[in-house]
Amino acid sequence: MVLPIVQYGHPVLRQKGRRVEQIDDRLRQLVADMLETMHDAHGIGLAAQQIGQAIQLAVVDVLSLAKERPSALLVRGEEQDLAQWMPLVLINPELTLEGDRDVISEGCLSFPDINGAVSRPKRALVKTQLLDGRQVEFEAVGMLARCIQHEVDHLNGVLFIDRMNSATRASINGRLKRLQRGD
Numbered sequence: 572m573v574l575p576i577v578q579y580g581h582p583v584l585r586q587k588g589r590r591v592e593q594i595d596d597r598l599r600q601l602v603a604d605m606l607e608t609m610h611d612a613h614g615i616g617l618a619a620q621q622i623g624q625a626i627q628l629a630v631v632d633v634l635s636l637a638k639e640r641p642s643a644l645l646v647r648g649e650e651q652d653l654a655q656w657m658p659l660v661l662i663n664p665e666l667t668l669e670g671d672r673d674v675i676s677e678g679c680l681s682f683p684d685i686n687g688a689v690s691r692p693k694r695a696l697v698k699t700q701l702l703d704g705r706q707v708e709f710e711a712v713g714m715l716a717r718c719i720q721h722e723v724d725h726l727n728g729v730l731f732i733d734r735m736n737s738a739t740r741a742s743i744n745g746r747l748k749r750l751q752r753g754d
C-alpha cells in the first residue's frame with residue numbers, strides 16, 4: 572500500500588524515533604508499505620517519520636542512481652554486490668562518519684521541489700539490524716553513504732535543511748515558508 576508522505580511543517584519530522592524492539596508481522600508490513608511508497612515516489616530513501624511514525628526504521632534503495640552517482644558497500648573491507656543488499660532496511664541504525672566530505676545537491680520526499688547543496692562525509696560505518704533480524708556492520712561509500720546519513724538524520728529529527736550552509740538555506744527560504752504554511 573502506498574502511504575501518504577508527511578511534508579515539512581508536520582511536527583513528526585522533528586521527533587527522534589524510538590527504538591524498534593520487535594521485528595514482527597506488523598513491522599514487516601510497514602516496511603513493505605514504505606518500500607512501495609518510496610518506489611512510487613521515485614525516491615532513494617524513506618524514513619518512518621516521513622510516513623508519520625517516529626521509530627528507528629528507514630529504507631534505502633540507491634540502485635536506480637548507480638550509474639550517475641556511484642555507491643559501494645563493503646563488509647570487512649570487501650566490496651559486496653550492491654544489488655544483493657538493495658533495498659536496504661535499516662532498523663536501529665548507528666553511524667560513524669569518516670573521511671573527506673563532498674557537497675552535493677539533495678532533495679527529500681518531504682520537501683517537494685526543493686533542492687540544495689549539503690556537505691557530508693563520503694564514507695559511513697553503519698551498524699544496523701536488518702529485517703531478517705541479523706545485526707550487521709558495513710561501510711557505505713558514495714551515494715549510499717550520503718543517502719544513509721540523510722535517512723538516519725530523519726530518525727533523529729534532523730532534516731537536510733539543517734545541514735545546508737546559510738547561503739543555500741537563504742536561497743530556499745521563501746519556498747520553505749510556503750511549504751510550512753501548506754500553500
Ligand SMILES: [Zn+2]
Nearest residue numbers: 678679680681
Ligand atoms: Zn528526507
